[in-house]
Amino acid sequence: MMEFLKTCVLRRNVCTAVCFWRSKFVQKSSVVRKISTTSPRSTVMPAWVIDKYGKNEVLRFTQNMMLPIIHYPNEVIVKVHAASVNPIDVNMRSGYGATALNMKRDPLHIKVKGEEFPLTLGRDVSGVVMECGLDVKYFKPGDEVSHKPRSLTHTQAASLPYVALTAWSAINKVGGLNDKNCTGKRVLILGASGGVGTFAIQVMKAWGAQVTAVCSQDASELVRKLGADDVIDYKYGNVEEQLKSLKPFDFILDNVGGSTETWALNFLKKWSGATYVTLVTPFLLNMDRLGIADGMLQTGVTVGSKALKHFWQGVHYRWAFFMASGPYLDEIADLVDAGKIQPVIEQTFPFSKVPEALLKVERGHARGKTVINVV
Ligand SMILES: NC(=O)c1ccc[n+]([C@@H]2O[C@H](COP(=O)([O-])OP(=O)(O)OC[C@H]3O[C@@H](n4cnc5c(N)ncnc54)[C@H](OP(=O)(O)O)[C@@H]3O)[C@@H](O)[C@H]2O)c1
Known part of the structure; x- marks a missing residue:
């Protein structure tokens, strides 16, 4: 999942998050978290968020976004190293798809309109697993999610999943x-x-x-x-x-x-x-x-x-529509490591320049992908 923040929670079959990762989906349970392998960590992180839909000016940088926590046993928390921007991220900044995505975020319609804010956009990442839900077998903390093509850097890997x-x-x-x-x-x-x-x-x-x-x-x-x-x-x-x-x-x-x-x-x-x-x-x-x-x-x-x-x-x-699939990401990783597919990156931006990266994608005429280096 490309997230304009430093970590994200990924859940197979539940959200549209994609990255090189695989875990097993199981039902909700009350105890969901494996013991954290990370040393005591901060409860907040930097992120780019929006507080309303609109043009690029709605993007706001904050140092104080709450770190995600594991809610379901099939979730992993990933420290994002690089993220790529897709046209849908720009469209969503302007409100595209809000009806369907709000339903997905909140199937019981508990929240009222506008409660999705502050909202972090994005969907494509490469990073490192920090923490795993109890039922996650395929990954362990420290994995480069996962398992990203060995021959690629995080920047290159983030350009591929979506x-x-x-x-x-x-x-x-x-x-x-x-x-x-x-x-x-x-x-x-x-x-x-x-x-x-x-x-x-x-x-x-x-x-x-x-x-x-x-x-x-x-x-x-x-x-x-x-x-x-x-x-x-x-x-x-x-x-x-x-x-x-x-x-x-x-x-x-x-x-x-x-x-x-x-x-x-x-x-x-x-x-x-x-x-x-x-x-x-x-x-x-x-x-x-x-x-x-x-x-x-x-x-x-x-x-x-x-x-x-x-x-x-x-x-x-x-x-056709984007479809999440861990096994297919593994096939892609094999094709990449065999030299049959290469990432095509047109431009990279530092995390401080997320708005410029979105503007670039918004202007169109892409020649491959735009990637943000987060770490
Ligand atoms: N259904 C889904 O789930 C799903 C998922 C992903 C993407 N999409 C959609 O699929 C489309 C492609 O996605 P993308 O990520 O590849 O977008 P992209 O990176 O922005 O690429 C679009 C490419 O099309 C070229 N182009 C524009 N008009 C053209 C024309 N008339 N003939 C030939 N080439 C033309 C653009 O370059 P020039 O303008 O310079 O020619 C650009 O290189 C987008 O509309 C996106 O929203 C849908």
Whole structure:
């Protein structure tokens, strides 16, 4: 979990926290904490928080954020060494997804609106386990969470979990591709130069696919170095015209969304199981606008009708979302240590410059990831 604070609590299957870690989920119990292995520690830590949603000015630095404690036996406390910023962190600063996330933080609706503040944003970290819940078997205090690729620094490792698990969800869970069935498959990646795209190119190449990357001209050298076989510059003329000269695709990963949906599916092979997966969906926005129940209903209707329309045209249309998975993070760590996937870091910032890091991500045009060094 990228947290703009010095430590965080992670719980498998319960929160969307991701990092290289794995532990077992069990039911709540009254005694939950293994004896702390740390020497008596301070009860507060520095953190970047927000007290209301808004533009970057809402970020506030505090030295006095309460240190987290273990509430459930499957939790670990991690001392964050590095954290990476994702577009969703910037969007959440502005209130995006607040309805759904407040429900997740407070399923019984005990808190009133606004009680989530002061709120610490973020989701991607690399760090060291400080303390484990009683049922945590996979980790012990002192582990570099976990188990991060041995060949990477914390800064490099923090750039991977969220984008890797999102790409894996889209490509494998939703798209059905894996290391056994991917050889020679023709894959098109829209938005190939960003965090998800730069990871997706590498995993698809590691699995033997033929990758076409769509990006801006200045990113073409980067995506070629990562393994892309063909590169299309979407700012140079019409993308559709350029794609017409290529053979149709088995799989499209769309990291851009919007108008891409109106033409991208035309470039899939028909009636052969070819699939278009988009990561850009109105799921959380619908809940923000319409509330939980109506928002989910609207989402179901939208995705259902689009999937049905494209099904009759011989292709599959799907939405994908980030999905937490310890075992898959272990697979990624193996691919990284084998030299098949490398972190792509565009810029790093010190902890004192968290607002600048968010601004950088907000400006867009990412070329890989933005990382904050916390320790
Ligand atoms: N559903 C989920 O659970 C989930 C999870 C993670 C991410 N996402 C979403 O997926 C998208 C990608 O995430 P990310 O982390 O990779 O974002 P990112 O790091 O900001 O990358 C986006 C990339 O797309 C490029 N781009 C913009 N317009 C383009 C176009 N028309 N054609 C080709 N490339 C274009 C940008 O560079 P240029 O503008 O310079 O071309 C940038 O390199 C975001 O919208 C994010 O919110 C969804």
